[in-house]
Every structure is written in C-alpha cells, then in structure tokens.
Amino acid sequence: MKLQGIKPIENMTQVDRIEMNLHDYFRNENFLPGDSIPKEIELAEAMGVSRTAMREALTRFKTLGIIESKKNRGMVITEPDVLQNMNRVLNPQLLHQDTMQDFFELRLVIELGIADLLYVRKTDEDIKKLEEIVDKENAAKSKAEKLKWDIEFHATLYKISGNQTIERFQRTLMPVFDYMKNTLHIRSQEQTADYVSHKVLIQILKTGTVEDFRQGMYKHLMQYFEQIK
Incomplete structure (x- = not known):
C-alpha cells in the first residue's frame, strides 16, 4: 500500500551522501577543470564528517577521473574520460x-x-x-x-x-x-x-x-x- 505524502527512507551510506554533496558543491560553485578544491580536512569539517569518510568519497572521484592530486597544488578538478x-x-x-x-x-x-x-x-x-x-x-x-x-x-x-x-x-x-x-x-x-x-x-x-x-x-x-x- 502506498501512502501519499510519505517518502521512502533513502538507502544510502554516509559516503554516498558525501559524494552527492560534493557533486552539488562542485557544480554550484562552478568548478572547472584545472581549479583547485579545498583540502580534505576543510571539506570534512565543512560537512561535519570524519576525514576517513571524506577520503573515501574523494577516492571515488579520483577513480572516476573527476579529481586528481597535483604536486604543490593539492587536489584539482579534471575532465573525466567518460568512455x-x-x-x-x-x-x-x-x-x-x-x-x-x-x-x-x-x-x-x-x-x-x-x-x-x-x-x-x-x-x-x-x-x-x-x-x-x-x-x-x-x-x-x-x-x-x-x-x-x-x-x-x-x-x-x-x-x-x-x-x-x-x-x-x-x-x-x-x-x-x-x-x-x-x-x-x-x-x-x-x-x-x-x-x-x-x-x-x-x-x-x-x-x-x-x-x-x-x-x-x-x-x-x-x-x-x-x-x-
């Protein structure tokens, strides 16, 4: 039975939610390839999460080619190779x-x-x-x-x-x-x-x-x- 006005609880982990928040943040702040992003600890503190959880979310972005680490610059946005x-x-x-x-x-x-x-x-x-x-x-x-x-x-x-x-x-x-x-x-x-x-x-x-x-x-x-x- 489906009740009107009641939304199902999202089956998401904390890291999933962090990943979604980061996507929104990068998009809303208009980050472009080559732009540096805040440090891991700064992002973790801003979202009120542990550095471990933030690191895992950022690792997902690295795997997808959305960010990469640059010497003397920290993490920067990159153009992902979709194919x-x-x-x-x-x-x-x-x-x-x-x-x-x-x-x-x-x-x-x-x-x-x-x-x-x-x-x-x-x-x-x-x-x-x-x-x-x-x-x-x-x-x-x-x-x-x-x-x-x-x-x-x-x-x-x-x-x-x-x-x-x-x-x-x-x-x-x-x-x-x-x-x-x-x-x-x-x-x-x-x-x-x-x-x-x-x-x-x-x-x-x-x-x-x-x-x-x-x-x-x-x-x-x-x-x-x-x-x-």
Missing part, C-alpha cells in the same frame, strides 16, 4: 540481457546516424581507403579474415565521420555487438533479401545522397535490425 570509465564496466557477461539489447540497438542507430557527417567530411582519399579494404575483404581466404576487414570497413567509416567521441564509442560497444551477434539468431547476409554490400555502399558514397546511404546501410544491417522487438 574510459564505461570501458571499465562494459563486460557483456556482467550485463543484463535487456541492457545488452539497448546497447546493441544504440550501435545500429549510430551506424545510420553518421551518414550526415560522412557526406560533410568524406574525401577522395577516404573513398580510396574504403575501396582498398573491400579488395582485401574480397580476397580473404577465411571467415575470420573476412570478419577482420568487415570490422575495419565500419571502423573507417567512423574515422571519416571526424567525430572522435563517436569513433571511440564504436570501439567501446564492439564487445557488446560481438556478444549479441553470437547470442541472437542472426541470419547470414546471403539469406537477407536486398542485401547491400560494402562495395555498393562505397558507390552510394560517391554518387548518392545522404538518404541513399542511410537506406543502403539499413539494408546492409537488415539482419541485425530484425532483432529489434
């Missing part, structure tokens, strides 16, 4: 199937979403690089070698987009994509009607429109989009 932190925890074997499905779908959406960036930033040299990859893929003797060049083709598209965050995010999601490919019942490309090959995608990049490429990539990944429910 590096994600890499540390993105283990497919530790994630729920629903979470894996969400990441899997996100990767597919990104594959379509970079089309606009590709058409703004692609060069003749980029097209040549893609053609060389396709030649190597077609000449591959084994399934493993073909897969290697398939991955290289898509990784190169991310590089052409010119967005380093998207490129790194693609590499971060690769273990999830591989895991889902091995877990789900994915039809082979040969079984997919209207399949668009890498070679055709390159031709679209040369002469087609952004929407042509987006539609081509959708057909290229059709067997994966079929897994979205």
Whole structure:
C-alpha cells in the first residue's frame, strides 16, 4: 500500500551522501577543470564528517577521473574520460540481457546516424581507403579474415565521420555487438533479401545522397535490425 505524502527512507551510506554533496558543491560553485578544491580536512569539517569518510568519497572521484592530486597544488578538478570509465564496466557477461539489447540497438542507430557527417567530411582519399579494404575483404581466404576487414570497413567509416567521441564509442560497444551477434539468431547476409554490400555502399558514397546511404546501410544491417522487438 502506498501512502501519499510519505517518502521512502533513502538507502544510502554516509559516503554516498558525501559524494552527492560534493557533486552539488562542485557544480554550484562552478568548478572547472584545472581549479583547485579545498583540502580534505576543510571539506570534512565543512560537512561535519570524519576525514576517513571524506577520503573515501574523494577516492571515488579520483577513480572516476573527476579529481586528481597535483604536486604543490593539492587536489584539482579534471575532465573525466567518460568512455574510459564505461570501458571499465562494459563486460557483456556482467550485463543484463535487456541492457545488452539497448546497447546493441544504440550501435545500429549510430551506424545510420553518421551518414550526415560522412557526406560533410568524406574525401577522395577516404573513398580510396574504403575501396582498398573491400579488395582485401574480397580476397580473404577465411571467415575470420573476412570478419577482420568487415570490422575495419565500419571502423573507417567512423574515422571519416571526424567525430572522435563517436569513433571511440564504436570501439567501446564492439564487445557488446560481438556478444549479441553470437547470442541472437542472426541470419547470414546471403539469406537477407536486398542485401547491400560494402562495395555498393562505397558507390552510394560517391554518387548518392545522404538518404541513399542511410537506406543502403539499413539494408546492409537488415539482419541485425530484425532483432529489434
């Protein structure tokens, strides 16, 4: 039974509350990367907590890359590497199937979403690089070698987009994509009607429109989009 006006007791430790207070303090005081923060003892006294509890909370911030210790300056705010932190925890074997499905779908959406960036930033040299990859893929003797060049083709598209965050995010999601490919019942490309090959995608990049490429990539990944429910 849910009673109106009664809030549940937060299941938080003291260190959790200190961490939240520090987040609010850094944000409200507009701390920026490179700014020094008060000493551990000053923060502990201001919050009325022990130095041990404050030290544990600050250690969490250091682990996340939000603060670091500098010689002769004490602790300073740093720009956290969000994707590096994600890499540390993105283990497919530790994630729920629903979470894996969400990441899997996100990767597919990104594959379509970079089309606009590709058409703004692609060069003749980029097209040549893609053609060389396709030649190597077609000449591959084994399934493993073909897969290697398939991955290289898509990784190169991310590089052409010119967005380093998207490129790194693609590499971060690769273990999830591989895991889902091995877990789900994915039809082979040969079984997919209207399949668009890498070679055709390159031709679209040369002469087609952004929407042509987006539609081509959708057909290229059709067997994966079929897994979205």
